[in-house]
Amino acid sequence: xxxxxxxxxxxxxxxxxxxxxxxxxxxxxxxxxxxxxxxxxxxxxxxxxxxxxxxxxxxxxxxxxxxxxxxxxxxxxxxxxxxxxxxxxxxxxxxxxxxxxxxxxxxxxxxxxxxxxxxxxxxxxxxxxxxxxxxxxxxxxxxxxxxxxxxxxxxxxxxxxxxxxxxxxxxxxxxxxxxxxxxxxx
Numbered sequence: 001x002x003x004x005x006x007x008x009x010x011x012x013x014x015x016x017x018x019x020x021x022x023x024x025x026x027x028x029x030x031x032x033x034x035x036x037x038x039x040x041x042x043x044x045x046x047x048x049x050x051x052x053x054x055x056x057x058x059x060x061x062x063x064x065x066x067x068x069x070x071x072x073x074x075x076x077x078x079x080x081x082x083x084x085x086x087x088x089x090x091x092x093x094x095x096x097x098x099x100x101x102x103x104x105x106x107x108x109x110x111x112x113x114x115x116x117x118x119x120x121x122x123x124x125x126x127x128x129x130x131x132x133x134x135x136x137x138x139x140x141x142x143x144x145x146x147x148x149x150x151x152x153x154x155x156x157x158x159x160x161x162x163x164x165x166x167x168x169x170x171x172x173x174x175x176x177x178x179x180x181x182x183x184x185x186x
Contacts, residue, residue: 007097008089008104010119014082017118018092019109021045021075022065023156026163029095030088034079037167038111043122044071047139047177049101050129055146055153062146062153063131063139065160066102066123074169077111077118092121101127140180154181 010016015033018024019040047063056062067073080088096102102121109118123130134142146153161174 007093016080017116018078018080019075019107019118019120020078021067021073022160025076026159028078030091031084032078033081036077036111038077038109039072039074040107040109041072043067043069043073045073048123048131050131051146051148053098053148054150055148055156057148060145062148063142067120068123077109096121099129101129136176136180139177140184144181144184154185157181
């Protein structure tokens with residue numbers, strides 16, 4: 001596997017921006033120097049990762065969000081201070097990259113009125129845990145029944161939708177999935 005699927009490698013010095021689109025928005029788990037809304041062009045947020053650790057099990061996988069090619073995504077830019085980088089990158093690699101489904105890649109993001117260099121985690125479509133298009137019904141069923149080390153899959157979805165709404169970011173796709181999950185969940 002490629003080295004960027006196991007750890008976060010950033011060669012330039014200084015503070016860096018990291019684009020968050022899922023749970024890192026509402027539960028980063030590390031101190032940030034600054035946070036602001038941002039837009040990433042060329043990638044979109046989608047439930048495209050079988051979650052067999054955090055939100056599901058190998059026997060009953062849940063679904064996690066990934067950045068998949070195409071479209072655009074509204075999220076948060078998290079600024080990581082230079083003196084915190086090694087600790088934050090080690091934490092993020094352990095948290096987000098145990099299955100090597102994500103790669104850390106450099107991207108350009110639009111924040112406020114400027115375009116800046118950043119890094120983010122994108123899904124690897126050649127990985128066994130990658131999920132191609134699922135119907136709304138299948139996606140909702142997996143999320144409604146998924147439960148892993150970090151709790152019910154529905155909580156992950158609901159927290160993401162709630163945080164996006166608080167930020168004034170509309171994600172119709174996630175809101176539709178949540179509405180369907182809530183019809184399934186007792």
